[in-house]
Amino acid sequence: MERVKQLASHLIPGSSKGLxxxxxxxxDDVVITMAIRxxxxxxxKGGFKDTKSEELLLEMFKQSVARSSIDPGLIGDxxxxxxxxxxxxxxxxAASLAAGIPEQVPVQVVNRFCSSGLMAVTDIANKIRAGQIDIGLAVGVESMTDHPDDGWKPQSExxxxxxxAKDCGMPMGWTSENVAGDFNITREEMDEFAALSFxxxxAAQKAGRFEEETVPFTAFVKDPATGQxxxxxxxxxxxxRYGTTKESLLKIRAAFPQWNPSRTTGGNASQITDGAAAVLLMRRSKAEELGLKVIGKHVVTAVTGVPPRVMGVGPLYAIPMALEMTGLTKDEVDLYxxxxxxxxxxLYCVKQLGLDGEKVNVNGGAIALGHPLDESTLL
Incomplete structure (x- = not known):
């Protein structure tokens, strides 16, 4: 906790805190008026396998323009x-222009790996908070079919x-095994957690809980004979995967037998996925002026680094930082x-933070839904 206080100390807003x-x-609140994916x-092998990444982004822009309920020329960034x-x-x-967004609306790109979508939201929120813009659009997109993650190897000794530094070039599966081994996360625990995600x-898909956020997407299908x-x-x-159980997952062989303790499998790791999402943010006063429904409020973003060999444990430190910055207790948060x-x-993060499992990923997470790197953290 002392490390969290040190990390958060220079980021705590000067205004009052607490629930x-x-x-x-x-x-002057930064609010969300549209959140779609x-x-x-x-x-x-899925529905977007013949759709290029730039086509996914173009469609996401088109959907954003159609569903934002504003003139796209009002977007500040x-x-x-x-x-x-x-x-x-x-x-x-190019995709923004092809979608009909006016040329005076600027565009930039951010990359912070799996949190790139969240960083897009944070960038827009901070610009609104600083008074640079009144309205902004944050988008996340990834086609892991079109551009597989081939990793990185250092060229310089x-x-x-x-x-x-050399650990930054190691595969993410290696980092998963390091977490399992260093912190004694068992294969049975991992498969139980993964089964619950599925x-x-x-249950959420069958109940229609994703329908409000998910928009129909135009995709392409290639004829294998003609290429058309x-x-x-x-x-x-x-x-x-319907009907997944811990018992069925326990039958899957280790994905990384070359690294001890070899507890990660294709069943308890996130799927590689294609997808996109968009969030429209603006100042609350602007939303009221335009007569738009507010569906959420951006309060704070917390970021921190961790050793590359256990790169996935970032939430263990970022969540307490966000709580510290807002003055909230972990029990005052309804959903994680x-x-x-x-x-x-x-699982390690949830256990170490002492979070109520009934509040965590209540509609499943990336293990079940998929993980298109940036976009899976945006909504």
Whole structure:
């Protein structure tokens, strides 16, 4: 906790804190008036496998314009979070123009790997809070079919020979095994956690709980014989495995037998996925002026670094930082969304923080729904 206080000390807002302050409505609040996403589809074999990443982004922009209830010319800035798209800044600018967003609306790209979508939201929120803009659009997009994550290897011995820096080039599966081994997260615990993710996602999909946030997406289908592409409309996530149990997951072999303790599998790790999402933010006074419904309020973002060899444990430190900055207790938070890159790291964070499991990822997480790097953290 002392480390959390040190990390958060320079970020704590000067205004009053606590639940009452968070719930209070002020004209200068940064609020959300639209939050939508595409269906999440399995990379290489799901609904978007023949749709290019720039086409996903174009469709996301089109959907944002259609569902925002504002003139797109009012948007002061757009930030796109993406990890793998080559020349992402060119693609983002071109896609926004092709979607009918006026040329005077600027676009930029951010990349903080799995939190890139959240960083897009944070960037727009901070610009509104600072008075630079009144309205902004945050977008996340990733096609892991179009651009698989091939990792990175240092080219210089100055990095390759550094004890910590060299770990940045190691595969994420290795980091999952490090978390499982270092912190004694068992295979049975991991599979139990993963099974619950699938079961909750299945229940949520069957109950229609994703329908309000998920918009129908135009995708492409390639004829394997002719190579010609036609369009189709995708309406729901296709990666949720119905009927998943801990017992069925325990039968899956280790995905990384080369690294001890070899507890990570294709069943208790996140799926690689294609998808996109968008969030429209603005000053509360502007939302009221435009007659828009406020569906959420951005209060604070907390970020911190952790050793690369256990990169997934960031929420263990970022969540207490956010609580410290807002003056909230962990029990005053109704719902938590913790990234499920791997069951090992998500479960470790939940256990160490002492979170109520009934409040965590109540509609399933990335293990069940998929993890298109940036976008899976945006909504």
């Amino acid at each position: 009452a302050a968070v719930e209070k409505k002020n004209p 595409s269906p999440l589809c399995k990379a290489r 757009i930030t796109v979070g993406t990890v793998l798209i080559p020349g992402a800044a060119y693609v983002a600018r 100055l990095l390759a020979g550094h004890d910590i 079961q909750r996602a299945e 592409r036609t369009t189709k409309v995708i309406t729901k996530d296709d990666g949720i 969304e913790v990234n499920e890159a791997f069951a090992s790291q998500a």
